[in-house]
Amino acid sequence: MLSTLSTVATIVVVALIAREFGSERRGQILAAICAAVSGFVLGVGHLVSTATYDLLAWMLIGLFAVKLLRTGDGRWWLALGVTAGIAVENKYLVVLPIGALFVSLLIVGPRGVLRSWWLLAGVAVAGLIALPNILWQFQHDWPQLKVAGGISEDDGTENRIMFVPLQILQLSPFLVPVWIAGFRRIWRELPWARAVALAYPVLCVIVLAAGGKSYYALPLLLVLVAAGCEPTLRWIGRHRVVAVVGLTLTALTSAVFTLPVLPASAADFVIPVNKEQGEQIGWPAFAASVADAWERIPLGERSTATLFTGNYGEAGALVRYGPPHGLPSPYSAHMSFWDWARPPDTNTGPVLLVELERTPIFESYFRGCEQVGTIDSIVANDEDGTALVLCSAPAEAWSTLWPKVRQFY
Structure with missing residues (x-):
């Protein structure tokens, strides 16, 4: 039940991100639908795992980051800090999107948001909330970092080889045009948000270098999906039947690959894409x-x-x-x-x-x-x-x- 509620909240936040990018009600609804039928959201949404709550935290960070860049109001750093601090109690991966955003802001700006005292306040709040976890990790010789090192050492090569294919498959191949449209829209029409778009390829480079798992970068794709819903709506106006078929196929394929709907005898077909399917049998x-x-x-x-x-x-x-x-x-x-x-x-x-x-x-x-x-x-x-x-x-x-x-x- 908690995973379901967390996933519903994630879908709502994706719609709110679309609104920040200027989407009206139809665009927000489309963003919510795309998130709801995506393989990654369905996959983590029916299991209790750290990734379930990590995804919600990443989406909130995406929402607050877009609000920060759109308004220039440094007080959104506090919201980012609170979210990051709570998320660290669940999983340290949350430092990746924030780090990617910082790098992107340094490259394409607006750098003015980095000169705000609210940034320091946000960092202080995040550190204060995360302090008990960090102290425990320190006292126990950083076990979470040892786990990350083990993943990189044991699976790093395979993770790098499969990174690009799984970026396409784990969210959904049918959503690729939407998030590509989102990246292009931000870069061409929303220059104030370019750091958000650039954060995704920056994060991909970081994950590849570290040998991390492919899903580490997937949440930022949902931010690009939210941005891509406006141009997608214009395309849907000319290709309604194709759009309906595409969303239907997205929902069906995502369900087959992520939910326990196949008979056990057929599960080997989907295990290469979603290993967790085999761990439920x-x-x-x-x-x-x-x-x-x-x-x-x-x-x-x-x-x-x-x-x-x-x-x-x-x-x-x-x-x-x-x-x-x-x-x-x-x-x-x-x-x-x-x-x-x-x-x-x-x-x-x-x-x-x-x-x-x-x-x-x-x-x-x-x-x-x-x-x-x-x-x-x-x-x-x-x-x-x-x-x-x-x-x-x-x-x-x-x-x-x-x-x-x-x-x-």
Whole structure:
């Protein structure tokens, strides 16, 4: 429900951005429709994820930035600061659009908005709101930055190769003419907003250099979509049937690629574009397979045995679906699942490892490891082929072992 409400708010903000660009009611409605049927908005809108709320924050930042440039009223820096500070509590990615906007303002102006005392006030407000998060990150050796580094190191090359195709596919190929029209309109007709248009290619360069995920730049495309609705309306006046067909196809393709509407047997078709589709399938069967492997542990040893998963998704699935199979609470050293609980030192018995792939270095932390099963998922998701490895015991006490096995990606 919270994700749905956040997404509805995002769609409304896109319409408000269109209004700031001079669109009348029809243009605002078209902007809302384009946002509502876009693949990215549908994709993050039906899941609870940091990206869901990050998207709303980016749209608010876009709205306040356009208001700032249109009016020249520096007080909008305060609104930007409040939004950025709250957004940092959710995800640090919010610094990217703001950084891209600063670079764009330095290149094309108007630089006058950067000489306002309100800018310093906005920075101070953002810092004050974000301070508890930043202090926690500092005290815990910046785990969020370690996650970002892991993404760049492990997936950076693939992210760079797929960046341009996914910019087109993840929002919708049918919306490409709209956001191109938006960029052209800003550059030719709205010179005061050129920094907003330039911020998108600047952000793309930053994400490519860092090896970040393609969706990091997608929210700014929605700002360009909002700007492109006026020229699109003029085009629709001459091509109504084509426009209706285009929006219908946008809605249908976005739903197919982002919502769980396909049968599981057909999900492999959309997983290359939207990996999350595969992560919504097969968890009950996954838990049943883990339970079969757990049954290999003698009854007398289960009270001191440990169920240890390779990632938080698997751990979450076993929390949800494991109890009916008699499985104990799982542990995982992945991301923040590591913080929530670690096995007690009294767990000196067998350890069932749920590994995406067998890793000798990781298994060296345990004794007598032997694969006793494999997850055979019905789709090509991360869990397909996961190894179930039964070890006789941890190599040392869990309190000593726990800091060594933590994974940030």
